[in-house]
Amino acid sequence: SLSHHENWQRMWRTPTPKPLYDVIIVGGGGHGLATAYYLAKEFGVTNVAVVEKGWLGGGNTARNTTIVRSNYLWDESAQLYEHAMKLWEGLSQDLNYNVMYSPRGVYNLCHTLQDMRDAERRVSANRLNGIDGELLDTRQVETEIPYLDCSKHTRYPIMGATVQRRGGVARHDAVAWGYARGADALGVDLLQNTEVIGFRKQDGVVIGVETTKGFIGAKRVGVVTAGNSGHMAKLAGFRLPIESHPLQALVSEPIKPIIDSVIMSNAVHGYISQSDKGDLVIGAGIDGYNGYGQRGSYPTIEHTLQAIVEMFPVLSRVRMNRQWGGIVDTSPDACPIISKTPVPNLFFNCGWGTGGFKATPGSGHVFAASLAKGEMHPLAKPFAIERFHTGALIDEHGAAAVAH
Numbered sequence: 001s002l003s004h005h006e007n008w009q010r011m012w013r014t015p016t017p018k019p020l021y022d023v024i025i026v027g028g029g030g031h032g033l034a035t036a037y038y039l040a041k042e043f044g045v046t047n048v049a050v051v052e053k054g055w056l057g058g059g060n061t062a063r064n065t066t067i068v069r070s071n072y073l074w075d076e077s078a079q080l081y082e083h084a085m086k087l088w089e090g091l092s093q094d095l096n097y098n099v100m101y102s103p104r105g106v107y108n109l110c111h112t113l114q115d116m117r118d119a120e121r122r123v124s125a126n127r128l129n130g131i132d133g134e135l136l137d138t139r140q141v142e143t144e145i146p147y148l149d150c151s152k153h154t155r156y157p158i159m160g161a162t163v164q165r166r167g168g169v170a171r172h173d174a175v176a177w178g179y180a181r182g183a184d185a186l187g188v189d190l191l192q193n194t195e196v197i198g199f200r201k202q203d204g205v206v207i208g209v210e211t212t213k214g215f216i217g218a219k220r221v222g223v224v225t226a227g228n229s230g231h232m233a234k235l236a237g238f239r240l241p242i243e244s245h246p247l248q249a250l251v252s253e254p255i256k257p258i259i260d261s262v263i264m265s266n267a268v269h270g271y272i273s274q275s276d277k278g279d280l281v282i283g284a285g286i287d288g289y290n291g292y293g294q295r296g297s298y299p300t301i302e303h304t305l306q307a308i309v310e311m312f313p314v315l316s317r318v319r320m321n322r323q324w325g326g327i328v329d330t331s332p333d334a335c336p337i338i339s340k341t342p343v344p345n346l347f348f349n350c351g352w353g354t355g356g357f358k359a360t361p362g363s364g365h366v367f368a369a370s371l372a373k374g375e376m377h378p379l380a381k382p383f384a385i386e387r388f389h390t391g392a393l394i395d396e397h398g399a400a401a402v403a404h
């Protein structure tokens with residue numbers, strides 16, 4: 001009956017915008033909501049608004065394949081993603097909201113000698129950074145992933161794999177809703193269906209945002225708009241080295257439990273896990289063209305499923321239920337941009353490309369610290385926009401899992 005639905009209390013308010021906030025976060029995705037939550041909870045900045053053009057968590061947060069891990073190669077990125085992993089481990093308790101973090105193990109398959117050498121290097125680098133990682137041979141992989149075709153007859157024989165056992169999956173909707181509820185309870189205004197259409201400046205300094213519901217003043221503005229970040233930078237009057245591409249995912253009909261970890265192959269070029277409902281959650285690389293359509297092309301879908309059946313022939317008759325796409329903001333070195341901008345009081349956190357969901361807590365925490373202080377957090381410093389001028393890139397294409 002409807003009656004029991006009527007008593008459900010709302011998880012957050014729908015406030016009228018105030019004329020002025022200390023901080024405005026543009027973009028109500030996981031990263032934006034996490035930023036607002038930590039601003040209020042950890043840094044005592046509660047006069048904050050999150051301005052979201054659609055509904056909270058409706059962008060890439062709602063559309064990703066939920067993989068979390070921190071097994072990146074370079075110290076700067078490994079430490080940033082590991083900061084996020086440590087926050088994942090206590091997030092359900094912190095938010096009092098079950099974000100369903102499940103450390104079921106993330107395997108990156110190796111198909112060539114070079115893959116094995118790169119894997120050995122990456123696991124060693126992980127261990128030097130205090131991040132768990134193991135290098136397995138074919139026999140160990142075959143034992144741990146029963147239905148994976150480890151025979152010698154495949155196009156890309158499996159020579160081994162890295163595994164991060166603390167890696168796994170988390171529930172994307174719950175993360176957004178948990179952070180939103182927590183931020184709202186601390187006094188943050190969540191303004192949905194409010195699109196930012198411009199930045200107002202006074203003597204070149206940002207003093208607020210123009211929105212579809214009028215001007216809202218702010219002492220500092222943090223832009224966390226993922227695939228739309230290039231467009232936002234243009235509105236602010238500068239350019240970003242970001243390309244927005246479709247990235248697709250598929251889920252199958254629900255089947256009995258058959259895969260209890262996350263398996264990724266850069267060479268065969270696909271990855272798979274199985275949700276608690278039994279759906280196979282599948283993805284691969286981006287569509288090569290630039291696009292904002294939140295869908296992709298059929299050749300990519302076909303290529304993805306070829307890769308999955310190559311790895312798991314047993315799945316060749318499973319039917320796909322749904323396919324969708326998001327808009328991923330890829331950067332030249334497959335690393336984020338968490339940075340001041342050429343416009344004073346305007347900060348950007350973007351460029352997470354195909355792999356920013358796993359960073360959500362760490363990204364929000366680091367960006368909140370930066371906005372509270374007006375200076376970039378030490379973990380954010382290597383990811384400044386300037387690196388594209390100085391050449392101090394941090395190339396993580398190898399660890400980006402599905403090379404794009």
Ligand SMILES: Cc1cc2nc3c(=O)[nH]c(=O)nc-3n(C[C@H](O)[C@H](O)[C@H](O)COP(=O)(O)OP(=O)(O)OC[C@H]3O[C@@H](n4cnc5c(N)ncnc54)[C@H](O)[C@@H]3O)c2cc1C
Pocket residue numbers: 026027028029030031032051052053054055056057058059060061062063064065066067068194195196197224225226227228232247248249283324325326327328352353354355356357358359
């Ligand atoms: C199919 C797919 C699979 C993925 N799989 C993984 C994975 O397994 N693991 C992983 O780590 N990462 C994954 N990612 C990447 C990850 O989803 C993103 O990097 C991350 O979610 C981006 O940060 P966000 O959550 O804040 O973005 P979003 O959720 O996209 O938030 C940005 C928000 O900004 C809003 N916005 C945009 N423009 C404006 C404006 N002008 N005014 C106001 N609001 C605006 C949007 O509406 C949106 O809600 C995947 C992405 C896709 C698309």
Ligand SMILES: CSCC(=O)[O-]
Pocket residue numbers: 065067068069283354355356400401402
């Ligand atoms: C979309 S790829 C997921 C990841 O980066 O582990």
